[in-house]
Amino acid sequence: MRLVVTGSSGTIGTRLCETLLAQKHDVVGVDRRPNAWNAEIQKLTVVRDLRDPHALDDVPPDGVDAIVHLAAEARVHDLVIDPSRALDNMQTVFNALEWSRKHSIPFLFASSRECYGNIDADRYTEDRVRIENCESPYAASKLTGEALVHAYRRCYDLPSVILRFSNVYGAYDTSNRVIPLFFRQASRSEPLVIFGEEKCLDFTYIDDAVRGILLAVGKIRDVSGGTFNIACGQGTTLQKLAQVMCELLHSGSSMSVKPSRVGEVFHYVADITAARERLGYEPTVPFDEGIVRTVEWYKAHASVTTAA
16 A cells, blocks of 8 residues: 655654554655654655645655545644634645545545534534534634535545544654643643643544554545544543643642633544444554553653653
């Protein structure tokens, strides 16, 4: 199998490319940043800014089975502060779709559970998305991406699939997302601030996310037009996350609770029935195991993961 992976230097992209190479598949990575984690991936990475309509012009389409579009500005609160960054997400998915259309290459779009907004549901099925529930510019950019993917499938017969990920965590994430942020703060016994007293999210271990991508790519023509939640299917409150992080690090950090921030979804647990039944997806790493693996990885890479 030969895949083009955009966002190949990011968290999911790095792990996906690493897995593909280990399985002897061919990979072409595209990212505006070099890959800082894996020299082998970097050798296969075309450093381009996907906001440029010509960024993919020199990516050879020959023999490519699918493009996996992961590249995105992915921090919800950052896009609330600077909503112009949501336009970048819309531009990059359009440019990637145009490359796919020109070369008739199937398209996998990495979307987000943020598309659901805040609705009254214990578990979220894929049919619960409503435009009027859009909570943030980031969510709007992902909904726009989904709409474009469907439009290209209908207008140009472009096989495609949409995966809605949920709080993917694990190796290679040194961002300001809540898990690496809490790790850094707890490592220094700094205060942990929890935004949302009852905030509960579905944390998905990175290897499960990658498995979902590989399953979807393998069946992309059979499930074309499908949208699937890729998640653990297990809710974890931020208060529990903070407590577990402090316990694993033997941290003296204090914990405080503040109101949820504007634009953020405060409760989400995925219904993964569709992914189970149509893709054969089954998460294998529950939160209690995944967070231990993640903390151990962070400790082993402390020079990077504890940096301010």
